[in-house]
Amino acid sequence: MNEPSPTSEARAPEAPEAHPPARPEPSRVVRLLFEGGIGRNMGLVAVLVLLAVVGVVTAPQTFPTASNLLTVLTSASIIGVLTVGVTFVIIGGGIDLSVGKVMALASVWATTVATQSFGALVMIFCALAVGVGAGLINGVLIAYGRIVPFIATLAMLISAQGLAELISGRRSQIVTDPVIAAIASTRILGIPLLVYIFAVVIAVGWVVLNRTTFGRRTFAIGGNPEAARLAGVDVRRHTVLLYVVSGLCCGIAAIMIASLTTTGSSTHGTLYELDAIAAVIIGGTLLTGGRGTLIGSILGVLVFTVITNLFVLNNLAIEVQNIAKGAIIVVAVLIQARARRSSTT
Amino acid sequence: MYGAGQRFYFPLVASLLTMRGIVKTFPGVRALDGVDLDVAAGEVHCLLGQNGAGKSTLIKVLAGAHRPDAGAITWDGDTVTFGSPHAADAAGIATIHQELDLVPGLSVAENVVLGHEPARLGFTRPRDAEKIARRLLTRLGHPEIPPRRELGDLSAAGQQIVSMARALARDARLIVMDEPSAVLDPEEVRNLFRVIRELTADGVAVVYISHRLEEIREIGDRVTVLKDGRTVARNLPARTTPTADVIRLMTGRSLEYVFPPSTGEVGEVVLEVDGLGRGTEFSGVSFTVRAGEVVGLAGLVGSGRSEILETVYGARRADAGEIRVRGRALPRGSVPAAVRAGLGLCPEERKTQALLLDEPVMRNVSLPALRRFARGGFLGGEAELADAGVVTAQLDVRPADPRRPARTLSGGNQQKVVLARWLLHGCTVLLLDEPTRGVDVGARSEIYALVRRLAGEGVAVVLVSSEVPEVLGLADRVLVVREGRIVHAGPAAELDEHRVLDLVMEGADMTADGRPTAGAGS
Numbered sequence: 001m002n003e004p005s006p007t008s009e010a011r012a013p014e015a016p017e018a019h020p021p022a023r024p025e026p027s028r029v030v031r032l033l034f035e036g037g038i039g040r041n042m043g044l045v046a047v048l049v050l051l052a053v054v055g056v057v058t059a060p061q062t063f064p065t066a067s068n069l070l071t072v073l074t075s076a077s078i079i080g081v082l083t084v085g086v087t088f089v090i091i092g093g094g095i096d097l098s099v100g101k102v103m104a105l106a107s108v109w110a111t112t113v114a115t116q117s118f119g120a121l122v123m124i125f126c127a128l129a130v131g132v133g134a135g136l137i138n139g140v141l142i143a144y145g146r147i148v149p150f151i152a153t154l155a156m157l158i159s160a161q162g163l164a165e166l167i168s169g170r171r172s173q174i175v176t177d178p179v180i181a182a183i184a185s186t187r188i189l190g191i192p193l194l195v196y197i198f199a200v201v202i203a204v205g206w207v208v209l210n211r212t213t214f215g216r217r218t219f220a221i222g223g224n225p226e227a228a229r230l231a232g233v234d235v236r237r238h239t240v241l242l243y244v245v246s247g248l249c250c251g252i253a254a255i256m257i258a259s260l261t262t263t264g265s266s267t268h269g270t271l272y273e274l275d276a277i278a279a280v281i282i283g284g285t286l287l288t289g290g291r292g293t294l295i296g297s298i299l300g301v302l303v304f305t306v307i308t309n310l311f312v313l314n315n316l317a318i319e320v321q322n323i324a325k326g327a328i329i330v331v332a333v334l335i336q337a338r339a340r341r342s343s344t345t
Numbered sequence: 346m347y348g349a350g351q352r353f354y355f356p357l358v359a360s361l362l363t364m365r366g367i368v369k370t371f372p373g374v375r376a377l378d379g380v381d382l383d384v385a386a387g388e389v390h391c392l393l394g395q396n397g398a399g400k401s402t403l404i405k406v407l408a409g410a411h412r413p414d415a416g417a418i419t420w421d422g423d424t425v426t427f428g429s430p431h432a433a434d435a436a437g438i439a440t441i442h443q444e445l446d447l448v449p450g451l452s453v454a455e456n457v458v459l460g461h462e463p464a465r466l467g468f469t470r471p472r473d474a475e476k477i478a479r480r481l482l483t484r485l486g487h488p489e490i491p492p493r494r495e496l497g498d499l500s501a502a503g504q505q506i507v508s509m510a511r512a513l514a515r516d517a518r519l520i521v522m523d524e525p526s527a528v529l530d531p532e533e534v535r536n537l538f539r540v541i542r543e544l545t546a547d548g549v550a551v552v553y554i555s556h557r558l559e560e561i562r563e564i565g566d567r568v569t570v571l572k573d574g575r576t577v578a579r580n581l582p583a584r585t586t587p588t589a590d591v592i593r594l595m596t597g598r599s600l601e602y603v604f605p606p607s608t609g610e611v612g613e614v615v616l617e618v619d620g621l622g623r624g625t626e627f628s629g630v631s632f633t634v635r636a637g638e639v640v641g642l643a644g645l646v647g648s649g650r651s652e653i654l655e656t657v658y659g660a661r662r663a664d665a666g667e668i669r670v671r672g673r674a675l676p677r678g679s680v681p682a683a684v685r686a687g688l689g690l691c692p693e694e695r696k697t698q699a700l701l702l703d704e705p706v707m708r709n710v711s712l713p714a715l716r717r718f719a720r721g722g723f724l725g726g727e728a729e730l731a732d733a734g735v736v737t738a739q740l741d742v743r744p745a746d747p748r749r750p751a752r753t754l755s756g757g758n759q760q761k762v763v764l765a766r767w768l769l770h771g772c773t774v775l776l777l778d779e780p781t782r783g784v785d786v787g788a789r790s791e792i793y794a795l796v797r798r799l800a801g802e803g804v805a806v807v808l809v810s811s812e813v814p815e816v817l818g819l820a821d822r823v824l825v826v827r828e829g830r831i832v833h834a835g836p837a838a839e840l841d842e843h844r845v846l847d848l849v850m851e852g853a854d855m856t857a858d859g860r861p862t863a864g865a866g867s
């Protein structure tokens with residue numbers, strides 16, 4: 001056994017996310033990065049670098065600037081928060097198709113005239129409660145009602161859309177509350193608050209996934225639910241909690257999008273679920289559950305956002321952009337499948 | 346070339362299949378390191394070796410699933426490379442895997458002809474397929490299996506029969522059987538042997554893998570022994586080679602089973618099962634287990650023994666009766682409550698019911714005890730790795746690196762990982778379902794010693810096993826289960842193998858799908 005070197009701290013971690021057979025112990029920082037998924041996702045990092053090179057070449061005036069970088073991060077932040085929740089669900093062996101529309105519903109519910117009259121805190125609480133509530137319903141239907149996750153969350157997508165339209169009367173509700181409106185425009189040290197929120201959600205998500213019993217059990221029930229059940233894990237309760245996590249992320253994203261667009265609308269988040277799932281998949285998480293990394297998902301989101309950014313900067317049509325996205329998904333998954341084959345068997 | 350039914354006991358006869366110096370390396374593991382194998386037409390060639398000796402890899406090379414790195418294969422006089430499963434299949438090699446490779450959603454007949462569907466102008470001919478299936482099933486002694494039945498509805502043994510019918514449907518010249526008897530009860534094993542004899546009389550060669558030496562004596566012609574990826578003995582006569590020699594070749598040791606003696610000291614009653622029943626699976630099951638006592642459940646596959654164990658553990662919800670641990674009643678159908686009360690289960694199917702195959706050994710071991718390594722839900726200390734290292738070292742799990750994925754371990758070592766889980770968690774009642782299935786001789790003895798040691802430390806053990814000598818050798822008290830009822834309970838010392846078999850079989854209705862339910866469970 002290769003025990004961590006005695007000079008490292010007593011709580012030096014053992015590779016929980018990427019767990020290849022023992023290898024020589026590199027420095028602690030390198031190890032953290034590796035277990036965080038960078039090592040497993042070298043392919044995606046390479047794609048990002050390639051896209052950056054393309055950006056520098058095709059748009060040398062606009063692409064490599066600080067403001068453009070912040071634009072990319074800001075536009076990645078909302079779908080990124082959704083992706084964190086979806087990553088949990090997929091690693092736990094499920095799928096959540098409802099995230100985009102649950103976010104829309106939460107944004108509508110939080111921005112009705114009645115809700116706004118109670119102020120920013122109630123609006124935030126309302127958005128989070130709607131997200132958690134929708135996740136709870138998803139989770140209970142799946143874990144206790146034994147409905148296939150695909151069906152249950154598809155039904156949630158449709159009904160959340162309907163409810164959001166009903167509440168808003170299909171109109172965009174303007175955010176009048178100054179605090180909520182200010183979230184998107186606030187910058188700290190020149191960086192938008194939305195990017196900070198995104199970073200905090202990633203950090204909390206990473207810690208929960210890799211450093212808690214909750215995260216460990218998520219991998220266990222995704223990898224082999226029967227084995228987890230027979231080892232004493234309460235699989236059904238845990239499944240409910242996974243969808244609640246995803247719902248909570250929808251609530252957070254709802255506040256962010258309401259602030260960024262200064263509206264709550266039933267049209268928010270259309271097809272975001274597909275982008276989020278695609279990001280998780282190209283990030284190396286198995287769609288069948290049990291294996292995956294949060295960092296990979298985030299890199300996946302960044303790849304998509306940078307592509308969009310490049311197309312906008314080069315005045316290319318959105319249609320071409322979607323074709324490129326589809327191609328990227330296929331290529332990334334092919335590369336990863338090859339890499340996995342050569343690293344395992 | 347050869348007449349039907351001829352037997353070959355000498356290494357120099359021309360072979361149907363010759364493998365020489367086969368090497369197969371995986372990253373970090375040299376799975377095969379120079380294996381030789383000769384199989385003649387019309388013989389039953391037994392492949393022996395402990396888990397991890399390389400039997401499974403060899404079969405996969407033979408079936409075209411792995412390409413060897415070095416070595417030569419001669420098939421029917423020609424040097425060949427089976428580049429794909431299809432190539433091996435086309436040459437006439439069929440494999441009946443341990444994990445059945447059938448499609449549960451298709452009918453029996455569709456499974457039998459899968460990949461070779463009788464068709465005209467691209468349209469399948471289901472009638473013909475059913476005719477073929479019926480003919481082959483009848484030949485296998487199971488005319489009662491309906492070809493139109495969905496395969497998933499059959500018991501494990503029934504599915505095995507279908508798998509054999511599928512091999513026959515391809516007119517295979519060599520059939521590899523990987524532990525075919527593991528899911529069969531004695532009557533079905535006899536049936537299997539009859540079929541094997543018919544096949545070999547027709548000139549078909551059979552490569553037979555089993556851990557049960559007595560079976561090899563009965564059915565085998567020649568034996569090849571593997572150890573650590575090498576052939577250590579080739580073409581030994583199956584009937585006359587002394588058992589001690591075979592065991593020594595496999596292990597370097599000379600004893601088959603060592604059952605450590607029971608101390609006979611038992612404490613107070615720990616587990617009380619009272620009138621337990623569940624649907625048609627079993628009913629009126631009552632027994633008690635004392636601290637330090639090993640109670641064995643003997644019975645056929647499908648008798649309800651595994652179902653009883655899983656119900657006690659809360660993995661199945663009881664319809665009737667009560668389970669008490671140290672006098673406290675357990676809620677029905679709750680595994681977490683059972684684990685909290687001190688129960689632990691090593692389930693029948695290691696890979697599907699117990700292990701997280703892609704996760705490291707450490708995480709497999711710590712799963713039930715996870716809370717202990719967390720502070721406020723946060724993991725991260727070294728205690729988990731250290732403690733997992735201690736218990737796996739105690740059980741001599743090899744390779745001795747708790748960070749290796751469980752998938753890379755051999756069957757015996759995987760079983761030890763499951764045991765280590767409960768050793769680490771600590772339990773007052775340990776439920777063992779077929780703890781030595783697919784486990785090699787060396788690891789068996791270690792598992793027996795561990796069970797005895799735990800009993801000596803005051804753990805109450807309930808053991809389910811298909812192997813009567815194991816139940817008799819290990820248990821203090823034996824309960825015989827037949828058709829969902831306990832038909833006998835008494836000290837192991839008062840029973841012998843014949844008596845137990847009598848009790849187990851008496852009046853048993855033994856059709857492939859007419860039994861209550863499959864032992865393999867849901």
